[in-house]
Amino acid sequence: MGIPGARRAPGIPDETMASVATAGERTLVRRVSAMLFRHPKTKLAALLAAPLGWLIVVYLASLSLMLVTAFWRLNELSSQIERVWGLQNFHTLLTGAQTTPITLSSVVHSVYTVITFRTLGIAVAVTLTDLTLAFPIAYYAARLASSRLRPILLLAVTMPLWSNYLVRVFAWRIITSGDGPLQSLMRLVGVHYSVGASNWAVWLTFCYLWLPFAILPIYAAIERVPGSLLEASSDLGAHGWMTFRRVVVPLILPGLVAASIFTFSLTLGDYITPVLVGKQFFIGNAIYNLVGLASNLPLAAAFATVPVVIMAIYLTVARRLGAFEAL
Amino acid sequence: MRRVRGAFAIVAVLALVAAACGGKGSSAGGGGGGGGGGAPKAFSYDPSAQGEGQLSLIAWPGYTQKAWVKPFENETGCQVTVKYGNTSDEMVNLMRQQGGTLYDGVSASGDATNRLIANGDVAPINVNSFPEYPDVMQSLQAPAHNTVDGVHYGVPYMWGPNILMFNTDVVKPAPTSWNVVFEANSPYAGKITAYDSPIYIADAAMYLMAHQPGLGITDPYELTSDQLNAAVDLLKTQSGMIKKYWAVYTDEIDGFESGDMVVGTAWPVNQSILESDNKVPVASVIPSEGVTGWADTWMMSSHAPHPICMLKWMEYTLRPEVQTAVAEYYGATPSNTASCPQLNKDLGADAANYHCGDDAFLSKVFLWKTPLSDCGDSRGETCVDYSAWTNAWTQIRGA
Numbered sequence: 001m002g003i004p005g006a007r008r009a010p011g012i013p014d015e016t017m018a019s020v021a022t023a024g025e026r027t028l029v030r031r032v033s034a035m036l037f038r039h040p041k042t043k044l045a046a047l048l049a050a051p052l053g054w055l056i057v058v059y060l061a062s063l064s065l066m067l068v069t070a071f072w073r074l075n076e077l078s079s080q081i082e083r084v085w086g087l088q089n090f091h092t093l094l095t096g097a098q099t100t101p102i103t104l105s106s107v108v109h110s111v112y113t114v115i116t117f118r119t120l121g122i123a124v125a126v127t128l129t130d131l132t133l134a135f136p137i138a139y140y141a142a143r144l145a146s147s148r149l150r151p152i153l154l155l156a157v158t159m160p161l162w163s164n165y166l167v168r169v170f171a172w173r174i175i176t177s178g179d180g181p182l183q184s185l186m187r188l189v190g191v192h193y194s195v196g197a198s199n200w201a202v203w204l205t206f207c208y209l210w211l212p213f214a215i216l217p218i219y220a221a222i223e224r225v226p227g228s229l230l231e232a233s234s235d236l237g238a239h240g241w242m243t244f245r246r247v248v249v250p251l252i253l254p255g256l257v258a259a260s261i262f263t264f265s266l267t268l269g270d271y272i273t274p275v276l277v278g279k280q281f282f283i284g285n286a287i288y289n290l291v292g293l294a295s296n297l298p299l300a301a302a303f304a305t306v307p308v309v310i311m312a313i314y315l316t317v318a319r320r321l322g323a324f325e326a327l
Numbered sequence: 328m329r330r331v332r333g334a335f336a337i338v339a340v341l342a343l344v345a346a347a348c349g350g351k352g353s354s355a356g357g358g359g360g361g362g363g364g365g366a367p368k369a370f371s372y373d374p375s376a377q378g379e380g381q382l383s384l385i386a387w388p389g390y391t392q393k394a395w396v397k398p399f400e401n402e403t404g405c406q407v408t409v410k411y412g413n414t415s416d417e418m419v420n421l422m423r424q425q426g427g428t429l430y431d432g433v434s435a436s437g438d439a440t441n442r443l444i445a446n447g448d449v450a451p452i453n454v455n456s457f458p459e460y461p462d463v464m465q466s467l468q469a470p471a472h473n474t475v476d477g478v479h480y481g482v483p484y485m486w487g488p489n490i491l492m493f494n495t496d497v498v499k500p501a502p503t504s505w506n507v508v509f510e511a512n513s514p515y516a517g518k519i520t521a522y523d524s525p526i527y528i529a530d531a532a533m534y535l536m537a538h539q540p541g542l543g544i545t546d547p548y549e550l551t552s553d554q555l556n557a558a559v560d561l562l563k564t565q566s567g568m569i570k571k572y573w574a575v576y577t578d579e580i581d582g583f584e585s586g587d588m589v590v591g592t593a594w595p596v597n598q599s600i601l602e603s604d605n606k607v608p609v610a611s612v613i614p615s616e617g618v619t620g621w622a623d624t625w626m627m628s629s630h631a632p633h634p635i636c637m638l639k640w641m642e643y644t645l646r647p648e649v650q651t652a653v654a655e656y657y658g659a660t661p662s663n664t665a666s667c668p669q670l671n672k673d674l675g676a677d678a679a680n681y682h683c684g685d686d687a688f689l690s691k692v693f694l695w696k697t698p699l700s701d702c703g704d705s706r707g708e709t710c711v712d713y714s715a716w717t718n719a720w721t722q723i724r725g726a
Contacts, residue, residue, distance in 0.1 A: 111725035178587035197571035
């Protein structure tokens with residue numbers, strides 16, 4: 001209960017200056033500040049009240065509301081939510097329909113299983129591609145570039161973030177569409193294929209969008225590796241590849257995992273890119289349609305728990321690998 | 328199960344109520360349509376009534392442009408605010424917000440209207456109170472998508488067919504059937520497009536109606552679950568040949584101009600824009616199986632806060648000069664035949680695409696309407712409703 005008083009405290013001197021400065025109010029400020037000094041925990045609570053309140057009310061409360069909704073059901077005739085508890089939404093997710101019994105075949109062919117694995121697949125593909133692309137750039141920037149070139153390189157890496165995300169996605173829509181620059185390039189090398197509105201286009205766009213988020217943590221990790229270790233490795237007769245495999249990778253592993261968290265989670269949650277450059281449904285599109293088209297909030301909430309579970313598993317593994325030390 | 332039966336009972340009671348007031352509504356003639364004995368009262372337009380000063384609408388983007396809203400505001404003193412709805416489902420949700428007291432009216436398409444009527448969200452309207460109503464096309468005087476058991480629930484605005492559009496450089500010879508977009512051996516596989524909405528299932532059902540008479544489909548919107556499954560199978564076959572589905576009309580225009588799409592269902596406005604852009608040569612046909620189409624209705628909320636302004640808006644939007652202006656801006660066809668001479672004159676060569684006042688054409692169009700569990704014929708309650716259609720659409724699009 002010392003929190004509101006503490007938050008009022010800084011305002012009091014101004015008020016007292018403006019009005020009549022009585023001795024009593026002066027002591028109140030002194031008393032509060034003395035109290036805060038004696039009780040450091042109260043001070044900490046006053047400091048954290050606002051951000052913690054935000055986290056709990058806005059973030060955790062909405063998340064738990066979503067979880068609760070996942071167990072309710074939709075009355076399909078009136079399109080109203082019925083607050084009746086049940087697992088029917090998860091049954092629908094597993095089998096594709098509420099009336100289908102749970103069998104191996106119905107689970108494998110469930111449209112939601114297919115969408116989940118498609119989304120996982122693209123998230124893994126984007127993560128691997130971005131890590132492969134990011135490492136040489138980060139390594140060059142951290143180890144080989146001159147001190148004048150390094151800030152320019154880092155600026156170039158973050159430059160795309162200056163423009164709006166939608167603008168960049170639309171740019172890729174034009175690049176990948178039929179008769180676009182990419183198809184002209186491919187035709188030059190004899191490939192006659194349009195990647196427009198395919199998962200190839202989605203993969204390319206995602207890789208481009210999240211590349212800066214992969215480069216920066218890896219750059220930070222490589223920068224922290226002492227150069228003397230690399231020299232020692234080569235002194236002991238290790239080739240470049242051996243040094244990379246036995247010295248560099250283990251040391252920057254937390255950075256690699258941190259980068260992968262960004263690329264993986266961002267891909268998992270995005271739904272605008274597939275709409276604009278792709279054709280098929282990803283988890284986000286299915287949820288969007290369940291809300292917008294079918295007004296089926298309970299099923300949408302149930303499906304929304306799938307990426308939450310995937311990320312929980314992913315982050316647990318990442319923590320084991322020490323990724324949070326490199327964030 | 329008991330819950331479902333209870334809901335059916337409610338629907339049945341609603342239907343009975345609607346039926347009871349139906350007789351009155353249609354026989355009301357020129358007089359003010361007032362239902363008696365507890366039946367919902369049909370609202371009538373009264374030119375001398377003083378408006379409430381406000382009007383709050385839900386509309387398709389492009390339906391409420393300044394060019395024709397401003398004169399309405401000046402004339403009636405009703406200040407118009409508009410919330411745009413991007414899909415029929417969004418419009419239904421908006422209309423039900425705060426018990427239907429938030430908005431006065433909506434420009435509902437046929438796949439939304441019956442849901443609103445069945446749920447009691449919209450009010451009966453005495454259409455004979457509008458001076459322009461006799462000029463409305465014959466097929467839109469009392470269509471199934473806004474008139475239930477003789478009771479009218481709004482006035483028609485714009486309509487249009489979903490035509491088969493193709494790139495004349497690539498698609499040769501000109502198709503005469505929808506088979507170019509549905510059959511597995513289509514020479515244009517990988518360059519086909521389709522409309523991204525559950526209501527597109529009706530296009531597949533209409534195709535099956537002509538090619539698989541054994542299924543016994545009589546109306547593409549009244550499907551039993553076997554018939555729906557057949558349509559879903561056809562659409563899953565099609566899905567592999569689709570380059571990209573279009574939900575917003577500009578998606579199709581971009582796709583045709585880039586060459587990614589060469590054939591697929593389209594609105595007349597898409598063809599008009601492609602022709603005026605003049606980047607790719609396109610043409611369209613009405614295939615032998617027929618076409619689906621949409622017809623939009625201005626409906627009034629049963630709990631409208633400003634009913635007089637809403638009735639004034641309905642009267643205003645029926646006027647030929649307003650209908651012409653909307654049709655030319657939006658690329659749709661007016662419902663009021665009196666607007667056709669001016670429209671055809673303004674459009675010149677494009678006029679043929681619009682079929683203005685062409686009742687023979689419109690009567691062959693399978694206009695969008697909400698699939699309900701009641702088939703509307705002797706089959707009774709054996710059809711699948713719209714929620715089954717949306718589930719089926721997720722199956723098609725997710726696969």
